[in-house]
Amino acid sequence: MNMSFDAVYYEPNALDYKLGQMLKCKYASLPWIEIESHNRIIEMTSADNRDFPKLKKHLIIGIRKTHRYVPNYKVSDWLVPYTSSGCRAMCLYCYLVCNYNKCAYLRLFVNREQMLDRLLKKDASTLVPQTFEIGSNSDLLLENTITDNLLYTIERFAREGRGSLTFPTKFDMVAPLLNLDHRGKTIFRMSVNPQEIINRIELGTSPLSARIRALNDMAEAGYPVGLLIAPVILLPNWKQLYEELIERLADELSYKVMQNGFIEIILMTYSFVQNAINTEAFPNAIQLFDRETMTGRGRGKYCYRNDIRAEAENFLREKISQQLGSMSILYIS
Ligand code: SF4
Numbered sequence: 001m002n003m004s005f006d007a008v009y010y011e012p013n014a015l016d017y018k019l020g021q022m023l024k025c026k027y028a029s030l031p032w033i034e035i036e037s038h039n040r041i042i043e044m045t046s047a048d049n050r051d052f053p054k055l056k057k058h059l060i061i062g063i064r065k066t067h068r069y070v071p072n073y074k075v076s077d078w079l080v081p082y083t084s085s086g087c088r089a090m091c092l093y094c095y096l097v098c099n100y101n102k103c104a105y106l107r108l109f110v111n112r113e114q115m116l117d118r119l120l121k122k123d124a125s126t127l128v129p130q131t132f133e134i135g136s137n138s139d140l141l142l143e144n145t146i147t148d149n150l151l152y153t154i155e156r157f158a159r160e161g162r163g164s165l166t167f168p169t170k171f172d173m174v175a176p177l178l179n180l181d182h183r184g185k186t187i188f189r190m191s192v193n194p195q196e197i198i199n200r201i202e203l204g205t206s207p208l209s210a211r212i213r214a215l216n217d218m219a220e221a222g223y224p225v226g227l228l229i230a231p232v233i234l235l236p237n238w239k240q241l242y243e244e245l246i247e248r249l250a251d252e253l254s255y256k257v258m259q260n261g262f263i264e265i266i267l268m269t270y271s272f273v274q275n276a277i278n279t280e281a282f283p284n285a286i287q288l289f290d291r292e293t294m295t296g297r298g299r300g301k302y303c304y305r306n307d308i309r310a311e312a313e314n315f316l317r318e319k320i321s322q323q324l325g326s327m328s329i330l331y332i333s
Helices: 012-016 018-026 049-055 096-103 112-125 140-147 149-160 195-200 208-220 238-252 255-260 272-281 306-323
Strands: 007-010 032-034 058-062 106-109 131-133 164-169 186-192 225-232 262-267 269-271 294-296 301-304 328-332
Touching: 007 012, 012 018, 018 140, 049 096, 049 272, 096 272, 106 140, 112 131, 112 149, 140 149, 140 164, 149 164, 149 186, 186 208, 195 208, 208 225, 208 238, 208 255, 225 238, 225 255, 225 306, 238 306, 262 306, 269 272, 301 306, 306 328
Parallel strands: 007 032, 007 058, 058 106, 131 164, 164 186, 186 225, 225 262, 262 328
Antiparallel strands: 269 301, 294 301
16 A cells, blocks of 8 residues: 655644654655644635545544544444544445545544543443444554554553454555454454455555455454445445455465454445545546435435345355355345
């Protein structure tokens, strides 16, 4: 992944933190532009949709001030706002675009000690150990390549936490994580899609073969692991694409992943906001909105029609039980 940036926009107080200082040295050759708040950068909110790829080249550095935990009922019990939001990659369906619109660029928050203190306090206060999803606002493995935040987080949580942390990724840069003292308290989830979808839709993410290798390596290093087939995108040849993907996973996933890993499956949702940005910023890209197969789901969102979803679900369950039968499907949503 090319993690080059063309400018840094920063809240001056961020430089009072160790991580802020480290980033200041790391990106000393870039222009540094002072901002009042990472949430209000007028020149970005007022930019045209077609400038989306240009905006993605900016790095924003600030301090996270809101820390609201949202209950969750899938792999984790809580969604936790953590050390970044947004992302340098540009998946055409990225759900962060629904939240941040054009401003889905990478924002780093330098107050990681404060965020992990808070998480550990919550972890200590619950009756039974809980699982905390720390990667719902960004891709933390990608972020880690410039901040090392995962190294800090995984080892400190291993020593001081009771429950588990978890995060998903579409990247393969796991080497720095393999020798950490994680004590099995971080659940690593790799998101996969057919290579053709990665090439045409998941712009700037790691290839499928590298993602499979990274998942095998993490399982070998003793991390609990999961596989996310997500988002499932029903292109005209979707049956062939997903059948080949599942066959490839059966061939290349290690015994450890197959025996201990679980599967999550999420069908794509798409929104009016994403469609507007993609149409203007990537005029030659594949069209993800399909009038024939999709239907409204409130607030400008679209999902596949129920009968189409049911067909996809049956198909995937059948192929997975034939090829990856030892892995349980946690949910299909
Ligand atoms: S890798 Fe994840 S966070 Fe980054 S653009 Fe793709 S979907 Fe969004």
